[in-house]
Amino acid sequence: SQTIHQWPATLVQPVGSPLSLECTVEGTSNPNLYWYRQAAGRGLQLLFYSVGIGQISSEVPQNLSASRPQDRQFILSSKKLLLSDSGFYLCAWGPPPPLAGVRETQYFGPGTRLLVL
């Protein structure tokens, strides 16, 4: 079965400091990978997605970047955090087309709570 890990679980960082959040997936190959941010009481905002190693697409212009150095590893980074970067960050994986039928969805990790002070 597939599992998805995120770390750290919680992070408190000062404004202007760098950020690195990591996500790894087990039990599948060549997954699509996604980074979302969820503000308190809000829906999920897609930040980045990746369909393969080194392939990153950005959905929202911002202070963040993403990288995929290995097939099942997805990293979210920032050089200098802003107060507005605070939130709950979720990594998700999904099977890639054409293997994915229309019924396939995305599966989420446990999330990282980031507080920028």
Add this chain to the structure above:
Amino acid sequence: EDQVTQSPEALRLQEGESSSLNCSYTVSGLRGLFWYRQDPGKGPEFLFTLYSAGEEKEKERLKATLTKKESFLHITAPKPEDSATYLCAVRPPGYSSASKIIFGSGTRLSIRP
């Protein structure tokens, strides 16, 4: 622009009081509608996939149904452990290697003992 709207934003029920959550979408020709459950401080947990109007899926006290414009998540005789935020998401039509899905803002369900 494709949109997914969930209502109500919050719902408080007494234990055993059945009700329904609504998810309406403007996407035409969607390629899948998904329901998730999210507990506070945790990632969303996948519950159901619906694809065709008239389709129904059940899991314990939850039943999801789909029409051409909306989906309902019916909860029958809920228990306090059913308290969570329920998220709806849709996959728009058209091929995309990214297989992106669009989320609603969720319904916060609270069940009082």
